[in-house]
Amino acid sequence: MTSLRRIALIGNSLPRRCGIATFTTDLQRAISASRPDLETCIVAMTDRGQAYDYPPAVAFQIKDDNVEDYLRAADFLNAGRFDTVCLQHEFGIFGGEAGAHILPLLARLTMPVVTTLHTVLANPSAKQRAVMERIVDASSKVVVMANKARELLRSVYLVPDDKIEVIAHGIPDVAFAGPDVAKVRLGFGGKSVILTFGLLSPNKGIEVMIDAMPSILKHRANAVYVVLGATHPNLVRDQGEAYRESLMVRVRALGVEDHVVFLDRFVDQATLLEFISMCDVYVTPYLNEAQMTSGTLAYSFGLGKAVVSTPYWHARELLTDGCGVLVPFGDASAIGGEIAKLLTDDPRRQEMGQRAYAMSRMMTWERTAERYMSAFEAARQGHRLKVFARPDSGAPEPRGPAAPDMQIGHFMTMCDDIGLFQHAVQSVPDRSHGYCVDDNARALLLACALNNPGEQALPEILTTRFAAFVQHAWNPDIRRFRNFMGFNRTWLEDRGSEDSHGRTLWALGEAARGDASPSRRRWATDLFAQALSTAESFSSPRAWAFMLLGLDAYCTVAPDDLHAREVRHALADRLMSCLASVETPDWVWFEEGLAYDNARLPQALMLTGMTTQTPQYRDAGLRSLRWLMTQQTSVAGHFRPVGTGSFGEQRQHPRAFDQQPVEATATIAACLTAWRADGDAEWKTMAMRAFGWFLGSNDLSVALVDPHTGSCRDGLHPDRANENRGGESVVCYLLGLAEIRQLARVNTSLNKPTALRAVGA
CATH class of the missing domain: 3.40.50.2000 (Glycogen Phosphorylase B;)
Structure with missing residues (x-):
């Protein structure tokens, strides 16, 4: 999916004299400044009998008492193919009883709407309640600036918590000075x-x-x-x-x-x-x-x-x-x-x-704009999922264990001022094995995933450490990433494996698109471009897949990088060639055997197929993932990841043990990608089944995670769980949990009770 390019704000605008006008103008400027390639404009509300000398940022104006203006504004926004509309809501700025004139505009829009509620009434009139509920229902996300407003939305208007974002009122970033x-x-x-x-x-x-x-x-x-x-x-x-x-x-x-x-x-x-x-x-x-x-x-x-x-x-x-x-x-x-x-x-x-x-440094307009951009991305993703879903299929929603809360206590324990440790002795970090770029790249992926609305972002200093580890791993002399580092901060090699290089490119691509810091996004974009050329000669199919996952993100922020687009097609074609040379009716796979991170190969092809509009890539990914799921499902029906005992065997049904978290996480992501690709709700069921493996739906009926600390055991042996809880395991669990929690939010949006949707209709 391409990055956001065009965003419109509806609200009052300067030079109209009011707080909403100031806020709308400041927010538009901050969002516009957040990315150089972003186009923004304002649809300005003009009050009765007034005329204003609007600046160029105002692309359209609505006279608040003219219903036809609202409809023309909707047509203007649809024709302009805006990615997202951000509505500033205050009852007094729209025409009609309780501002009801805004409703026909919202009903006609084809893009997602994110609404900022500047007032949330504890005791609304019947008409105010009806208008508010219809505005909330038409919005993919609602933004408020105080926790009290969140409480009122939940208790008075019954708005689901995951639909609400609390984003502080922005402030100018100026130096502290005496008077x-x-x-x-x-x-x-x-x-x-x-x-x-x-x-x-x-x-x-x-x-x-x-x-x-x-x-x-x-x-x-x-x-x-x-x-x-x-x-x-x-x-x-x-x-x-x-x-x-x-x-x-x-x-x-x-x-x-x-x-x-x-x-x-x-x-x-x-x-x-x-x-x-x-x-x-x-x-x-x-x-x-x-x-x-x-x-x-x-x-x-x-x-x-x-x-x-x-x-x-x-x-x-x-x-x-x-x-x-x-x-x-x-x-x-x-x-x-x-x-x-x-x-x-x-x-x-x-x-x-x-x-x-x-205390106010987190409230600067730059940070506020970042939070809004994250809300816009989540709104568009949810809107896109609705398009891909098949509401008339009649398929029941997947059922499975409820997703736990996101707890990062053990993850924090596994980090020091260098980055994420590789291993642990039970829950105690094992310094003797030091660090690796593989795990710190995964941690950077997690940091990006937790920037999504509804999650608590990682502490800024941690994300910076993971980025710094990746930067330090880069060996400019040979243009490769090192992988293993001892606890004494000494690199143990001058280059890592092709797979670790590919995984690091994947993390850089996601950071370029989804990091909370504009500066780190630019850093990730630049380093990705430097590290891509070396990787073109790699021979590992998994490295190709990781690179394709990174390219899917990178190409959204660097759409004019023609070389990256060429590499993306070349890598996808290599995977297609592997599949064509190995595939038989009973072995629909890219290699003669199964190894680790298997589901990332079909996931990479599906994503590439969707974003480049190449159906053969998508279809090959779907076909190979369906076959892989037959190999990863036990007779009893629960998820059984490919065991490490299978590695090196050719065209054999996979061995059951040892089972590792990395396989469950890859499968969750691939199945949800497949659902977005063809809309079959069964993919969601399979993703939930793979996540259930962490919670005890596995061959030993043993939970691998501690939901209170977020720790995850390193895997399943034939007779017991591995009690060690290393870096790879905890990050894989948290990444899988983030995917499932996002799925739950989408399901809540898609399955909101009809009675609530109809209030005030």
Whole structure:
């Protein structure tokens, strides 16, 4: 499947003055910057009676009260062959009762939709509930910015957890700086500055903060409260500037007119950041607990400001662990007291700001865009699986043991500051055998798999170590990867096997496509290109298969690499030639015997056939995998991987032992690839059967995994399980588990109860 090329966002857009417009514009820019080959645009919502000088990024606009505009927008998006649409939802920005005009647009779209819900109501009206449920049903993924919103989606709207992504509100990535320089530049030198920013409206609690000023001035006579922002356009339309004028009357009545400054401006981002930079304390005195997100709070937090806030939902989640101060709603005495304490305690205020800045580094727009891109990829994959599935086949969904939670405790134990150890003595890492690039490449594959929505990504430092191991394994003198390294960090060879080189290329290809870090994606792309040319001369069919798996990923991010495309066809043709020369009616295979990672050969052909639209590759992969599954199924019907005792034997039914996790993992992946290739639900059943081998559905009825730690025994002997739990085994189990958990998410989406889908229809 090719990588995402065209993404459209639906929502308000600058220069319209509102928080949704700012968010949509910032998100579009961040997504566009995440990849140089990505095209993005905005379908902008235009409110009644208004006209805006939209920038070129706005490709289409919808007048919110014109139903025909919504339908024309859907036709525009479909004709433009956009890969994904990202909808920004707030009830007030769409026309119709509860914003229902957006529903016909969603119903006409042919691509997956990822919806960001900027408001999730705990007590919606009947119409609001109906509209929300239909929007959620039309969306492949829904994004919220607070865990409270996730809880409400699950409890109030019955949205499956695996459909929900929590992605923090993005923030600009700027350096931490003190306020003094900006104060002088903006004319507030020598002042203790308290700041509120945003469109003025009665729910912002500005009155409460004004009432708190006399008590603050008793402790800090040079304090000034800056209220930066224009009055909300809807308020101006209905009431003019009556609200702003009432605030100014309140200021004069309290005698604090020299200490409260109203700046009636809607500022651009650079100006806003300068104002935030100059403040000593940022305050959000909102009156409504149900404020799900606040962009101004996120920005101030991200610039390392001490924040005092009422405990609305977003603030409660963000301002934890000493990163801010919460005060009761509408309590001028409390808010004044806390601000006064901060203004008179420089070390505490500075420590609070530094803590907030450090905690916010995961919220930068670059990271937020990465999370959105992962959600888009998962949405498109789910959409693609729906196309391949046969909803009218009548085949029952596969049944088997429930997939355990993803636990990486043992995996973490098997890693040190070099990378992943090869072996273990029971559950204790065995340093005497050191490391290998094979296992660290597998670990890099796992890191990419756990970037998928619904999984917890590996710690960044671990992924970096696996990448560093692969980089260090590269021997530029002979353009080959080394494999084995001793615990003393000494390489034991100048080159590894062809298979280890091929497997490393596979991991690099997946990292080029799916690593969380744009920099590592570029690194993986470059190293893959360097290491590919040497591997063209390899003679190992498994190395060819691993390379094809890597090429399937690499070619999505480097579609203009004509040489890689040529190599992909050449390798697939070699596998086809092997099959043609060996295959007989009772031996449908590529070699005279069966060995390890067998299912990767048909998987590689199927993937290549689908992505290059070469049916003969796909069909050969399906045919050989069907035969392999007859060899890997016991008389009792459970999965029985090819045992190591079979290695070297020719045209013999495989021996039962020893059985190893690598075979189960390869089979799971190959069967799910086959399901995507021809839509036969029986492939899902076979994938579940192979995964059941880990959980005890095997020849010895012995579970190989500890679901609490995620450890996996090294295999099955004729009389017992191998109690050692090495690196290859744990990674293979976790990779297989990730595949099955993804399958479960797709099945949940495809089999959502009709009663839930029909609500509000």
